[in-house]
Amino acid sequence: MGRLDTMVQRRRSLGRGDSLFRAGDPLHALYVASAGAFKTVVVNASGEEHVLGFHLPGELFGLDAIGSGSHRCEAIALGEAKVCELPFASLSAVATELPSLQRQLLRVMGQSSDRDHDHVDVLSRRQASERIALFLHGLGERYRRIDQPGDDFQLPMSRDEIARYLGLALETVSRGFTRLHEDRVIEVHARRIRILDPAALQAAASGCEPEAPRGVSRRSRA
Template identity: 40%
Template sequence: MKATVPITAAGLKTACSQCNLLELCLPFGMTDTELNRLDELVGGRRKIKRQQPLYRAGELFEAIYAIRAGSFKTDVLLEDGREQVTGFQMTGEIIGLDGISTEFHSCNAVALEDSEVCVIPYAKLEELSREIEGLQHQFHKVMSREIVRDHGVMMLLGSMRAEERLAAFLLNMSQRFTARGFSAAEFHLRMTREEIGSYLGLKLETVSRAFSRFQEDGLVAVQQKHIRILDNDGLKKLIQHQPGAR
């Protein structure tokens, strides 16, 4: 049985004020009365240990999850038994939207580190969204961002060479860490190189060679999973096909 810790409306404000979930949990322009009703929306918190699933493909879809702390990967099992990584999600992002259309989850969501999520029962979200216009608007923005991100990955896999894919991935992670108040130039990747390769459509050896090339060219400094971007413009040139790009 998965333990869920109840959250009160008062506690919710304190919990969300520092975790970049304001636009879903506390949409701008809502009245105090509407804010107080949000205790009906968030069903509780759930802690997930590293390498443990938040949900599995085929499970009944009942809720979406706001990542309060930690990070996850989503993946699907291919016919040959291999896992195909479909995305990485971090603190402040929403996970679980894959189950909306069929009412069953279409992928696995596994914690990359000890993590914590806020559980948002979808039926309650729909009900409250009909009553609170601001909440519905913010949820639509969240869904739109996911669609745009998926399109970005399709473009990445369809038109870029190996080094360009890795450069775009590192720049994207940099932007996402920056949005959460962390350094844009220095961060720790929770996923393995094999998982990065699966996500980018590259073999492990190809990812390792690309990292080595980036180090040789002075673009990044890599120490296991710790990344330091030394030449942000150089990475951008790689994916913009500018002069000097390989």
């Protein structure tokens, strides 16, 4: 970690909506947000934005440029954010000297690939309610990995951005949140999410209707 800290080329502060890099920019560095969060997006020919992913504090991103040498998407701050730049050339050199760092980088790239694969699965095979539950469950797991509470967190992204990520209409996402709230699976206050019934959320993410506690009946799904 000491080697990585000395490798940081610069630390940048960004405001909501500021771009960290854009599609076509050459690969100069990988990034770790020390505060705030980012989304990566592509914009189609008609100007419609598609959200490819969200990046939380402590997560490494900018990996999309490693294969081609240039970024394929744009990274945008979701709010006030601070980011550390790790020059790619220096990172590669240090990774050859520190096998533990090299293994960690490979693990991070593998996790990024897994998320991309899971996202394709979500968009192609999952019903709307499953997508929403799976998104919240996965976000909680990611918060745990960065040593933050995974059952009580603030969403850094808007519901519209969640809808663009999940390939759903904004109204569908809002109804999904409301249903999970009314079923006492989660508690929603603006962007704050509390997971009240992790087993039920995981079951909903798997497309299963969890068994209701005795004396309590869940609302009809019709």
